Amino acid sequence: RKEVEQDPGPFNVPEGATVAFNCTYSNSASQSFFWYRQDCRKEPKLLMSVYSSGNEDGRFTAQLNRASQYISLLIRDSKLSDSATYLCAVNGGGGYQKVTFGTGTKLQVIP
């Protein structure tokens, strides 16, 4: 099993729709979780960290499910500008905890 797994998509959704992505991780000792956004041919940029109690930033909501070992990202009222690839990132447990990135989920918001 891969350390971090994401559905590559693409998810094609109309403007205004709500869309959700999941990201599963294999290391139960992981402590830190992130969602990054990557536009085509650009570098990844932090979208939001994921906290144990869940957190919201405007139209974006991130949640953590430790029991099932996944994190989720919900985007409400999708905008054309939300079209991008969304990468999850999870740190490992024990020793120097490097971050492992998922391969990303591609979102295309359609007019």
Added chain:
Amino acid sequence: NAGVTQTPKFQVLKTGQSMTLQCAQDMNHNSMYWYRQDPGMGLRLIYYSASEGTTDKGEVPNGYNVSRLNKREFSLRLESAAPSQTSVYFCASSQQGGGQETQYFGPGTRLLVL
């Protein structure tokens, strides 16, 4: 405040040639990283430097060497380039290591090895 900068932006090499990718950050971060990104493979860690003076191998270190020149600069060297090293290379930095903090990425270097 430029964040993380990388040079060059693009490079074409012939098999066997060598080159150094440069990375610098102006955020006074302690930790720096080199990743490669390939289609379907995601970001894979090549080397990292938890702090000035230290470097460690990541997931895919073979064929690469690194130097943490000072707190600001972290270079990646390909001694004898191979076609399998065709990729997009990203440098990143974070305030501390340990994977608990946001990483800030440079704009990337697109490398083609013929």
